[in-house]
Amino acid sequence: MxxxxxxxxxxxxxxxxxDNFLSLLSEARNLQGRLIGKMETLGFDLRNEALLDTLTLxxxxxxxxxxxFLNPEQVRSSIARRLGMEIxxxxxxxxxxxxxxxxxxxxxxxxxxxxxxxxxxDWHAALFPTGRSGMHKITxxxxxxxxxxxxxxxxxxMGKEKVHFQAPDSELLEEEMTxxxxxxxxxxxxxxxxxxxxHLWFVTIHPFEDGNGRITRALTDMLLAQSDKSNQRxxxxxxxxxxxxxxxxxxxxxxQKGNLDITDWIVWFLNCLINSLISTDSILTRxxxxxxxxxxxxxxxxxDRQRKLLNKIMDGFEGKLTSSKxxxxxxxxxxxxxxxxxxxxxxxxxxxxxxxxxxxxxxxIGMPAGNST
Numbered sequence: 001m002x003x004x005x006x007x008x009x010x011x012x013x014x015x016x017x018x019d020n021f022l023s024l025l026s027e028a029r030n031l032q033g034r035l036i037g038k039m040e041t042l043g044f045d046l047r048n049e050a051l052l053d054t055l056t057l058x059x060x061x062x063x064x065x066x067x068x069f070l071n072p073e074q075v076r077s078s079i080a081r082r083l084g085m086e087i088x089x090x091x092x093x094x095x096x097x098x099x100x101x102x103x104x105x106x107x108x109x110x111x112x113x114x115x116x117x118x119x120x121x122d123w124h125a126a127l128f129p130t131g132r133s134g135m136h137k138i139t140x141x142x143x144x145x146x147x148x149x150x151x152x153x154x155x156x157x158m159g160k161e162k163v164h165f166q167a168p169d170s171e172l173l174e175e176e177m178t179x180x181x182x183x184x185x186x187x188x189x190x191x192x193x194x195x196x197x198x199h200l201w202f203v204t205i206h207p208f209e210d211g212n213g214r215i216t217r218a219l220t221d222m223l224l225a226q227s228d229k230s231n232q233r234x235x236x237x238x239x240x241x242x243x244x245x246x247x248x249x250x251x252x253x254x255x256q257k258g259n260l261d262i263t264d265w266i267v268w269f270l271n272c273l274i275n276s277l278i279s280t281d282s283i284l285t286r287x288x289x290x291x292x293x294x295x296x297x298x299x300x301x302x303x304d305r306q307r308k309l310l311n312k313i314m315d316g317f318e319g320k321l322t323s324s325k326x327x328x329x330x331x332x333x334x335x336x337x338x339x340x341x342x343x344x345x346x347x348x349x350x351x352x353x354x355x356x357x358x359x360x361x362x363x364x365i366g367m368p369a370g371n372s373t
Contacts (some may be wrong), residue, residue: 005256006168006204011180024270027191031237032228039077039234039285047232048085049109050287053315054233054280055079059104062238065245070097076315081103087310099126100214107218110232111225112330114185117177118131123215133210143177144209146170151206161347164253167206184219191227194218196269197262204256221322221325224273234283241295248272287370290314295368300347305341310349313364320353321360 002008039047056076063070074093080100090179103123113119121141128140139145151167168176180201185196203216217238225231241248247268255265293314299320302310307324319325327337341362344350351363 003257004166004204005258005260006114006176008260009154010260012201013260014201016262016266016283017261021267021270024274025190025192026265026275028231028273031274031331032167032192034350035234035277035280036228036230039232042287046287046291048083050077050234050283051232052076052083052085052087053283053287055104055108055315057283058221058233058238059235060101061236061242062104062214063100063114065238065242066213068096068297070100072316072318075101088311095129096127099129102126103214103218104221107222108225109231111231115181115219115222117181120177120207120215123218124211127211127214138209144170151209164299165256167204173205173207177207180205191223192270192273194267195223196266198223200252200262200265201256203252235276235280237273239275240272240279242305242333244272244275245327265310282368286316287313288370289366295350298348301346303340305332310342310344310364313367320359322359322361324359 005011039050042050056072059079060070060072061077071091073089073091073092074097076087077090078093078098079085080087082101082105100315103126105125106119125141128138131137131140144151146169150169152163153165154163156162177273180198183201184198189197197218199216202219203212206212208215219363220237221233224237225233251265251268255262290311293310309321309330312329313321323334323337323341326332326341327334329339332340341350345352345362349365350362350363353363
């Protein structure tokens with residue numbers, strides 16, 4: 001029985017009914033154009049700040065989808081170094097952070113460079129610098145070998161497993177990937193629709209032993225960057241997929257178990273893209289708030305510790321800000337942290353949160369909704 005889409009006779013000759021999504025495609029294209037236009041009105045420094053925020057979010061959320069939580073400061077520092085940006089408080093990054101950053105930047109900054117098998121192998125090697133996924137040794141920088149059986153996506157307890165998907169056999173991968181790469185480089189379809197198809201097609205082939213999801217999203221970003229005619233990213237599809245993860249896996253499984261009509265998949269993809277374009281306003285709002293904040297306080301006496309913590313808050317501090325956290329991040333004593341905080345309260349920059357609790361929490365006055373500590 002031909003249970004999966006890649007087993008159908010006409011695979012991969014996808015079909016769709018464009019009447020079902022032309023209005024969505026038009027909306028997505030309009031939002032893309034408006035966003036690029038808005039970013040072009042910003043100065044160089046603000047545009048770089050928005051770019052850094054977006055790329056950091058993209059790397060973090062793409063990894064989170066796979067259950068891997070990277071250190072945000074390491075990711076931000078790694079991206080800034082690779083793009084030649086000077087930011088305060090840079091930190092050294094772990095090899096796994098450097099690897100995923102390297103892949104995502106190559107996909108977006110070099111989005112017009114043709115895709116090759118070697119380039120994909122380089123990305124894969126960057127994701128797994130030790131040749132291992134967790135404690136398990138895997139095949140790196142080469143197509144999977146299926147030495148322990150077919151590549152399957154399975155859930156459920158042992159003995160009661162449910163197979164959600166089974167990828168093409170490993171002996172088919174050379175032919176499958178040659179065909180995919182040729183299509184990726186040469187097909188002239190609308191680039192947003194192409195991104196939707198490429199995402200589905202690559203994740204269905206599942207050519208690597210591990211890392212397929214992150215590479216799929218890198219390829220998606222690569223085509224969306226081409227569609228924007230810009231290697232600067234100001235919205236994150238990965239962040240939106242992370243939010244819609246349950247729906248994502250549902251439509252993916254339904255499509256992979258369906259026929260070659262992928263209309264419903266494209267509709268879902270376009271809606272997800274539209275949501276990601278809309279949500280990028282929060283990044284732009286934060287960037288503009290930060291620029292206006294420092295302009296307003298250009299003559300305010302603020303020490304290095306305070307500057308570091310204020311930037312961290314405006315860059316998207318997670319959790320509640322307490323004097324203990326301040327001391328830990330600023331690498332100072334609790335007494336110094338309290339003095340720093342009280343000084344900023346007196347200057348009308350920080351305030352105590354209204355909600356009480358066992359410890360006092362602080363927030364930045366005027367911080368836009370959704371970006372507070």
